[in-house]
Amino acid sequence: MSKPSELGALKIGSYILLPVDSPNAEPCKIVEYDTSKPGKHGAAKARIVGVGIFDRKKYPHVLEYLTGKNIHMYRQLVHRYRYRLLTNELGQLSQRLTQ
Numbered sequence: 001m002s003k004p005s006e007l008g009a010l011k012i013g014s015y016i017l018l019p020v021d022s023p024n025a026e027p028c029k030i031v032e033y034d035t036s037k038p039g040k041h042g043a044a045k046a047r048i049v050g051v052g053i054f055d056r057k058k059y060p061h062v063l064e065y066l067t068g069k070n071i072h073m074y075r076q077l078v079h080r081y082r083y084r085l086l087t088n089e090l091g092q093l094s095q096r097l098t099q
Contacts, residue, residue: 007046007063007071015076018050018059026052027076028059046071053078 017025028050043064086094
């Protein structure tokens with residue numbers, strides 16, 4: 001699941017789909033995030049590097065945007081749970097959710 005978020009609300013450790021406008025986007029954890037101000041003939045840029053949560057590959061991405069305009073992206077909602085293995089009998093696993 002994902003929810004819309006603004007570009008300025010992203011920070012290191014957030015989860016996001018990269019590359020942003022691709023139908024084959026992968027859920028990634030942001031490990032690097034850098035913004036630059038607009039130059040004389042260009043737009044402002046945001047450089048995002050994410051690591052895939054399933055394949056551990058790096059996904060670098062650069063976004064160009066106009067200052068004052070809100071860029072909406074999709075943040076992934078990731079929930080992590082820890083389980084304790086209780087028994088393993090005849091191919092059947094018994095587990096319990098730990099706090």
